Amino acid sequence: MSAPSAPSAPLPFSALFIGPLFTREALTAPRRVQHFAVRVLAVAALLGLTLTAWQVIVGSGSLEGPGELSRFGAVAFRLVTPLALTVAVLFSALLSAAAVSQEKSRGTLILLLLTDLRNHELVLGRLLASLLSVLVAMIAVTPYYLMLTLFGGIDLRQVLGAVAVTAAGSFAAGSLGSTLALWREKTFQALALTAAVLFLWIAMGEAIAAGVFGRELVGSSAAQVAAIVSPWQALQAALTPRFGEAPPIAGAIATVTPDWAAGAAFSVGLGLLLNVLAIALVRVWNPSREARPMGGPQTATQSTEAEAPSSPSADADAVVRRARGQSAEVHRVAGQRREVWDNPVLWREVRTWAYGKKVLAVKAAYFVIFCLAAAAVARTADAESTLSAVEGVHPLTMAIAPVAVLSLVLVNALAVTSLTGERDAKSLDLLLASELTAPELILGKLGGALWNTREMILLPLGLCGYLVYAGATTGWESLLLAIGFTVLTGFAGVLGLHCGIIYASSRKAIAVSVGTLLFLFLGVSTCMRVMLALSGSFEYQLPPFLGAVFGGGVALYAALAWRNPSTAMGIACLLAPLATFYAIVSFLDAKPSLAAIATVLTFGFGTAAMLVPALSELDVASGSGSRDG
Numbered sequence: 177m178s179a180p181s182a183p184s185a186p187l188p189f190s191a192l193f194i195g196p197l198f199t200r201e202a203l204t205a206p207r208r209v210q211h212f213a214v215r216v217l218a219v220a221a222l223l224g225l226t227l228t229a230w231q232v233i234v235g236s237g238s239l240e241g242p243g244e245l246s247r248f249g250a251v252a253f254r255l256v257t258p259l260a261l262t263v264a265v266l267f268s269a270l271l272s273a274a275a276v277s278q279e280k281s282r283g284t285l286i287l288l289l290l291t292d293l294r295n296h297e298l299v300l301g302r303l304l305a306s307l308l309s310v311l312v313a314m315i316a317v318t319p320y321y322l323m324l325t326l327f328g329g330i331d332l333r334q335v336l337g338a339v340a341v342t343a344a345g346s347f348a349a350g351s352l353g354s355t356l357a358l359w360r361e362k363t364f365q366a367l368a369l370t371a372a373v374l375f376l377w378i379a380m381g382e383a384i385a386a387g388v389f390g391r392e393l394v395g396s397s398a399a400q401v402a403a404i405v406s407p408w409q410a411l412q413a414a415l416t417p418r419f420g421e422a423p424p425i426a427g428a429i430a431t432v433t434p435d436w437a438a439g440a441a442f443s444v445g446l447g448l449l450l451n452v453l454a455i456a457l458v459r460v461w462n463p464s465r466e467a468r469p470m471g472g473p474q475t476a477t478q479s480t481e482a483e484a485p486s487s488p489s490a491d492a493d494a495v496v497r498r499a500r501g502q503s504a505e506v507h508r509v510a511g512q513r514r515e516v517w518d519n520p521v522l523w524r525e526v527r528t529w530a531y532g533k534k535v536l537a538v539k540a541a542y543f544v545i546f547c548l549a550a551a552a553v554a555r556t557a558d559a560e561s562t563l564s565a566v567e568g569v570h571p572l573t574m575a576i577a578p579v580a581v582l583s584l585v586l587v588n589a590l591a592v593t594s595l596t597g598e599r600d601a602k603s604l605d606l607l608l609a610s611e612l613t614a615p616e617l618i619l620g621k622l623g624g625a626l627w628n629t630r631e632m633i634l635l636p637l638g639l640c641g642y643l644v645y646a647g648a649t650t651g652w653e654s655l656l657l658a659i660g661f662t663v664l665t666g667f668a669g670v671l672g673l674h675c676g677i678i679y680a681s682s683r684k685a686i687a688v689s690v691g692t693l694l695f696l697f698l699g700v701s702t703c704m705r706v707m708l709a710l711s712g713s714f715e716y717q718l719p720p721f722l723g724a725v726f727g728g729g730v731a732l733y734a735a736l737a738w739r740n741p742s743t744a745m746g747i748a749c750l751l752a753p754l755a756t757f758y759a760i761v762s763f764l765d766a767k768p769s770l771a772a773i774a775t776v777l778t779f780g781f782g783t784a785a786m787l788v789p790a791l792s793e794l795d796v797a798s799g800s801g802s803r804d805g
Contacts (some may be wrong), residue, residue, distance in 0.1 A: 178184035195297025201305035215316035249327025273353030275306035277363035281600030336412025344443035345407030351447035383404020410439025525624020549579035591672025596682035656772035747780035
């Protein structure tokens with residue numbers, strides 16, 4: 177008689193509702209060093225900004241009495257919380273979209289659909305698993321916010337509002353990235369649409385707050401409606417001080433500010449609505465028509481006849497024929513042939529729908545965003561004489577910079593996904609085993625990325641020409657601006673390929689690649705905001721800022737050059753933050769020539785430092801190398 181089986185342990189709540197995907201991630205994440213490094217770096221970055229602000233105030237001798245100490249606490253809190261919100265929202269959307277896209281690229285999402293996982297376990301489990309690193313960083317940052325209340329000038333209601341708005345905005349952004357990634361087949365489509373929708377979300381909130389749609393909407397003021405729609409405006413409402421005696425913790429929770437509370441509730445509701453949509457349609461969207469076999473299995477180098485007219489065998493045959501000096505042709509349909517270029521990788525990227533026809537939706541979304549930015553530029557240029565700078569930044573710069581940064585992010589995202597998609601589909605090893613040389617593969621992927629994002633490059637350059645026509649800038653200034661943007665575009669594309677080469681994980685490659693661009697623009701801009709907000713004495717501001725720049729350079733070296741160290745990459749990583757700061761300061765100081773020189777020299781050198789080794793000997797993270805003739 178067999179012994180009775182031991183009763184199984186009760187499953188935790190996460191396994192019962194969220195599912196095994198999140199449970200597995202929660203159990204295995206603490207085994208990785210990066211799980212702990214994220215929270216340490218998050219607190220260290222905010223602490224570094226606070227210490228920089230402290231050094232500026234104390235060094236300039238302006239800290240006198242409890243009143244000045246309270247002013248410092250309030251200013252420091254207003255500096256670190258918007259940065260934390262922006263980073264949390266952007267990385268929540270980025271990581272969730274990349275995680276789902278990686279499952280689809282590797283074909284594991286179809287396997288998950290074949291299991292007995294329920295839809296909500298699949299959608300919510302994958303979403304919360306990808307947001308785990310952001311969640312632990314927020315938990316680590318909250319005690320730091322509470323520590324700032326010791327300076328005075330901040331009460332518990334403001335801390336509660338900042339944490340709630342950040343958490344709600346991160347949940348909504350992560351839900352957006354997850355839903356779009358489940359809907360779209362290609363990784364670039366998911367990332368680009370996520371970035372575009374986030375941009376429109378931010379622009380909508382700022383436009384409402386500026387009174388573009390009127391000073392009153394649906395019976396409320398424009399500021400109140402903006403606080404509901406946009407997490408950034410809700411954070412500003414949460415940071416608004418409320419005078420009077422600070423209540424205890426229970427009272428702070430009970431007497432929340434209606435504006436930011438409504439904004440947090442709107443973000444949570446938006447996230448829930450997106451998740452309900454994804455749960456209902458996840459098995460309708462997947463597997464998509466692009467992933468369904470049509471006469472045989474498909475890989476990243478094979479699409480349907482409507483998408484890419486070449487198959488893996490045709491591509492391999494074209495590579496062999498080109499290497500032997502013979503004319504290479506592929507069949508699109510029976511009886512039709514297409515001539516393949518000398519570089520078959522570039523031919524496929526340019527002459528076929530390598531990233532799917534749905535990439536047209538990405539371009540349409542970008543065109544809408546560009547039209548909004550162009551309208552803002554035209555309005556600013558016409559009213560230039562009546563507009564004043566905001567925090568030292570000219571309104572014309574505030575209208576141009578966002579769309580330029582969005583273009584760079586999209587170019588970078590397409591470049592990195594062009595390699596990570598091949599690796600996830602196991603087709604990169606086939607390309608490396610062929611007679612393709614490293615220059616053919618790298619230049620083909622880079623040229624394809626620039627060609628498929630040509631609208632995102634040419635439209636900002638056209639905007640530079642409009643500035644001359646409107647009389648807002650001179651022809652020389654617009655030319656320098658166009659040259660600087662062109663160099664940054666090349667840097668963004670090569671940076672994406674570099675991260676795709678050195679990182680075997682698609683999520684890590686995308687996070688490091690896009691995160692580097694965000695650091696160079698967002699991080700340096702935040703440090704400049706510290707300098708503009710706290711003191712007008714530059715000699716006291718420069719030493720702590722140089723320390724922050726040096727720390728950022730070391731972080732860049734650890735992310736981009738630690739696996740393949742080189743002197744050139746070390747110099748490029750250390751100079752990039754300083755050059756970005758110098759270029760921005762020179763541009764704001766009406767010295768475009770110096771800004772263009774700093775941009776061209778530094779980022780041109782960084783592009784060469786990443787591109788030359790890849791062209792000479794390609795060595796991807798999987799350990800395989802190309803066969804250079």
